[in-house]
Amino acid sequence: MGKRNAVVVTHSSVRSSGNLVNEVVHQLQTDGFRVDIIDNIEAPAFGEPSQRVQDDTEIVIVLGGDGTILRAAELVKCTEVPILGVNLGHIGFLAEFESFQIGEAIRRVADHDYSIDERMVAHVDLWLPGADEPLTDWALNDMTLERYDRGKMIEVSVRVDDVEMSSFGCDGMIVATPTGSTAYAFSVGGPIVWPDARSLQMVPIAAHALFARSLIIGPDSTFTLDILGDSQSAGWICNDGRRQREVPRESRVVVRQSHDILRLARLSGVPFTQRLVSKFDLPVVGWREQHKPNLPGAGTRVPDGGR
Known part of the structure; x- marks a missing residue:
């Protein structure tokens, strides 16, 4: 052998x-x-x-x-x-x-x-202004589209399945896989998504808008982010904190589930x-249990009406 x-x-x-x-x-x-x-x-x-x-x-x-x-x-x-x-x-x-x-x-x-744990991967298309073909990349954790000028906002339009949902100024946008939901997206308030969920989530970063909540889409849906022509700042795209470049105004980023998967050995x-x-290190013992006084009868269950 x-x-x-x-x-x-x-x-x-x-x-x-x-x-x-x-x-x-x-x-x-x-x-x-x-x-x-x-x-x-x-x-x-x-x-x-x-x-x-x-x-x-x-x-x-x-x-x-x-x-x-x-x-x-x-x-x-x-x-x-x-x-x-x-x-x-x-x-x-x-x-x-x-x-x-x-x-x-x-x-x-x-x-x-x-055993093998299969993790979904995001496919990322970047359409530059006037381009006939997109630049294609991928992300195991997340794609971030952030402001290029640190002192200004990036103005973006958000579409899901080619239906425009909102537009606003922000510091940036994160589109994360379930694997990446415990990373950057989590740190800015996004939900934790279980790894076997075939979904993508989008989380705005410091959005200047009344409706700028996290969105979660299924395996057949697509996020589209357009940098508006009058955006205060151009953009900067980065996948998994590694593969990155400047993104000019009037560019479009399309993120969907990839056909590829990544295999983790378990x-x-x-x-x-x-x-x-x-x-x-989640507190599986509740706050009341942690701070219960060591007094006679402290372990007695309180009737529902006494809460």
């Missing part, structure tokens, strides 16, 4: 700060893998192709945080190669294991003891809800 091929993706600072990467590579090699290490993935320009893993790659193992996983996603775009994330960052929502669990993670990879059956509680 020939060598199995794995790619380890990390950050140059992780590789130079200790022996962790060498230990992972050694264990993979001991288990029969040929290993390539990638520790610096330059972001391609918006609409440009990115580097890809070889066709015979079995798995990509990421040592880092969610940002490193987003970089690794570019390597497996349009392939069936799964990503396994080992969190060395802060929250690490996309990661499956923490750093102290690396030994078990590698053992289970060697034994094919994992080693446990922990539901998303449990991951949510753990990563965000």
Whole structure:
């Protein structure tokens, strides 16, 4: 039997700060893998192709945080190669294991003891003024269209399925996948969407409007954002915090569900809800329980009429 091929993706600072990467590579090699290490993935320009893993790659193992996983996603775009994330960052929502669990993670990879979690990807078309064809890109987390001039607003028109819904000035707009709903969109007040929901959400950033709420559309619908010709500022588009460019006035951004998917390797059956509680350290004990005085009879249930 020939060598199995794995790619380890990390950050140059992780590789130079200790022996962790060498230990992972050694264990993979001991288990029969040929290993390539990638520790610096330059972001391609918006609409440009990115580097890809070889066709015979079995798995990509990421040592880092969610940002490193987003970089690794570019390597497996349009392939069936799964990503396994080992969190060395802060929250690490996309990661499956923490750093102290690396030994078990590698053992289970060697034994094919994992399942595949399929995540939807957003397809992004950018139509520049007068263009016959769009610049096409994609996002695992989110597409942001923000003001180019930090001191002014960007004026946008919002359409859903080619029906105009609203127009207003704002600092920017976020269109997020369910995977990205716990990232930038969440930080500006967007809802958390479960990963198996085939939907896209749009969240305005500091909109100057009476109606500027989050919108969630289904798998067959499309968001269209037009930068108005009299907008105070041109725009700046960025996908997954990486692939970006300036966007002039009278440009159009169309976002829909992509036919592609990204595969995350999962080693446990922990539901998303449990991951949510753990990563965000949610207060599953209510405020009253946390602050209940230690008095005789304090544990007695209060009748409904006494609330």
